[in-house]
Amino acid sequence: MKKINQICIAVFIMTIIALGLTIHGWQCSEAFGNSGEKPFIQKNTPTSSLMRIINTHTARMLEAIMVGDFNTVIKKSNDISKVGNAIMRMFFSEGKKVDQWFTEVGKDPDDPEAVKLMKGDFEKYSNVVIEASGNIAEVAKSGNIAETYESIEAMLKSACFACHTVSRAKK
Numbered sequence: 743m744k745k746i747n748q749i750c751i752a753v754f755i756m757t758i759i760a761l762g763l764t765i766h767g768w769q770c771s772e773a774f775g776n777s778g779e780k781p782f783i784q785k786n787t788p789t790s791s792l793m794r795i796i797n798t799h800t801a802r803m804l805e806a807i808m809v810g811d812f813n814t815v816i817k818k819s820n821d822i823s824k825v826g827n828a829i830m831r832m833f834f835s836e837g838k839k840v841d842q843w844f845t846e847v848g849k850d851p852d853d854p855e856a857v858k859l860m861k862g863d864f865e866k867y868s869n870v871v872i873e874a875s876g877n878i879a880e881v882a883k884s885g886n887i888a889e890t891y892e893s894i895e896a897m898l899k900s901a902c903f904a905c906h907t908v909s910r911a912k913k
């Protein structure tokens with residue numbers, strides 16, 4: 743019992759220290775202008791907003807598998823699938839030029855061949871998102887945490903990171 747109390751106190755103190763450091767670090771970088779580093783500015787394009795939505799669903803799904811909440815995992819995989827279905831429409835809207843993300847990856851929006859190539863990749867990877875999220879929902883029905891986690895990881899690798907490798911500027 744005494745040991746458990748000690749652990750609780752230690753965790754409490756560590757939380758306070760972590761919180762303190764976070765707030766302190768944040769204020770310092772504000773005050774000193776972050777020594778020439780580019781500040782992180784959140785983009786507000788339709789494509790980056792769509793990605794933030796798919797990212798939120800993915801993060802919630804990871805949270806849910808950590809606690810073995812399979813219903814939420816299944817719900818989130820359906821949400822991801824819906825976003826997957828919107829990818830083509832948002833990134834290659836009919837009759838509109840590709841958005842700034844295309845320039846950022848070093849491509850020319852006025853080069854029809856480059857646009858066509860990227861469009862092919864997007865068709866491929868948005869289908870991978872839909873298939874992989876469908877697979878997560880299937881696996882989650884089994885109620886096996888390890889296998890469900892692996893199906894989530896498979897989606898991150900084969901869909902999210904695979905598409906980012908061809909379509910996002912290297913940081």
Ligand code: HEC
Pocket residue numbers: 784785787788789790791793794796797800822829841843863864865867868871897898901902903905906909910
């Ligand atoms: C078909 C390609 C493709 C797939 C699949 C894809 N992404 Fe993206 N993602 C992009 C592109 C392109 C950008 C840059 C968009 C922009 O800057 O407008 C991006 C940007 C992002 C961002 C940054 C958003 C911001 O605020 O700038 C996050 C987070 C993200 N994706 C998460 C994910 C996750 C999670 C998945 C998988 C569930 C995923 N993406 C699947 C192409 C893809």
